[in-house]
Amino acid sequence: MTDDMAEVPQAGDAADAPRAAEAADAPEACGEAAPEPLGLVRTPTGHAGVDAHLERLADADHLTADGHVAVYEDVHRGLRDALTALDAPPVPGPHENRS
Numbered sequence: 001m002t003d004d005m006a007e008v009p010q011a012g013d014a015a016d017a018p019r020a021a022e023a024a025d026a027p028e029a030c031g032e033a034a035p036e037p038l039g040l041v042r043t044p045t046g047h048a049g050v051d052a053h054l055e056r057l058a059d060a061d062h063l064t065a066d067g068h069v070a071v072y073e074d075v076h077r078g079l080r081d082a083l084t085a086l087d088a089p090p091v092p093g094p095h096e097n098r099s
Contacts, residue, residue, distance in 0.1 A: 037061035053078040 038061060042054045053075045060071040 035062055035064055047082070049082050050079065053082070 037058075040057075042057065044051050045054070056071065056075050056078070060068045063071065
């Protein structure tokens, strides 16, 4: 190898690595598509609290996949709380004195 060739930058030099990494992170470079709604139909259950949590799932339609986890965890927590509330003993109303 001659001294002249040592000065010519070669493809894959360390100086090119940061630009290649940036290009790989861009959605267009990786072939990733923008978030797109799945078009799933959510049938109302008739229980306002549960329906509100199920409607929250629509928020995931506008997020990238890494943002879905927070929505799913929030909905799961809300649905779990709704189910737990079904196991709670009924609270007597103001006119229900059981003494």
